[in-house]
Amino acid sequence: GGHCIPPSIQPNGKEIAVIKTSKGDIRVQLAGDDAPIHVGNFVELARKGFYDNLKFHRLFPAVIQGGCPNTRDLDSAQVIEAAGNPWAGLGTGGPGYCIKQEYTTNPNNSHEDGALAMARSATLILRPQFYLCLGPQHNLDSGYTVFGQTVEGKDVIGELRVGDVIETIEIENAD
Numbered sequence: 001g002g003h004c005i006p007p008s009i010q011p012n013g014k015e016i017a018v019i020k021t022s023k024g025d026i027r028v029q030l031a032g033d034d035a036p037i038h039v040g041n042f043v044e045l046a047r048k049g050f051y052d053n054l055k056f057h058r059l060f061p062a063v064i065q066g067g068c069p070n071t072r073d074l075d076s077a078q079v080i081e082a083a084g085n086p087w088a089g090l091g092t093g094g095p096g097y098c099i100k101q102e103y104t105t106n107p108n109n110s111h112e113d114g115a116l117a118m119a120r121s122a123t124l125i126l127r128p129q130f131y132l133c134l135g136p137q138h139n140l141d142s143g144y145t146v147f148g149q150t151v152e153g154k155d156v157i158g159e160l161r162v163g164d165v166i167e168t169i170e171i172e173n174a175d
């Protein structure tokens with residue numbers, strides 16, 4: 001289950017997320033005008049320190065995913081080990097609520113190279129996990145909400161692997 005609640009933060013459309021990782025920094029222009037619920041939720045979680053010390057836990061050929069709270073107490077080696085085990089629970093953690101999808105309402109819901117988007121479960125309950133695209137992934141446009149675009153650090157995205165650390169996420173230009 002999980003009740004869909006609106007975020008308490010209304011974005012101004014100018015927010016930039018600085019995702020500080022163990023491989024370097026990634027600067028993402030957040031799409032507060034196109035996906036206000038996702039940006040508001042992401043800004044709220046980032047400010048609370050929700051993402052601090054979480055690990056990237058899934059690497060597909062063209063997507064690196066992180067933000068699962070179940071990785072918080074694991075070191076990088078443990079995350080790498082657990083990533084291959086479907087029973088380890090990586091990727092299943094969430095904040096206990098869901099947010100409404102915006103891929104049907106975002107006029108620019110395009111998985112370009114460097115896009116920042118939100119993962120979701122099969123039941124559409126949205127989780128706080130996000131992923132970054134390595135190259136365009138337009139097959140995902142109709143099912144996942146894009147809520148930002150990398151403006152600096154695309155090279156860092158390409159170097160990220162399972163077990164790498166999200167040290168913290170800082171939000172700039174927020175009200």
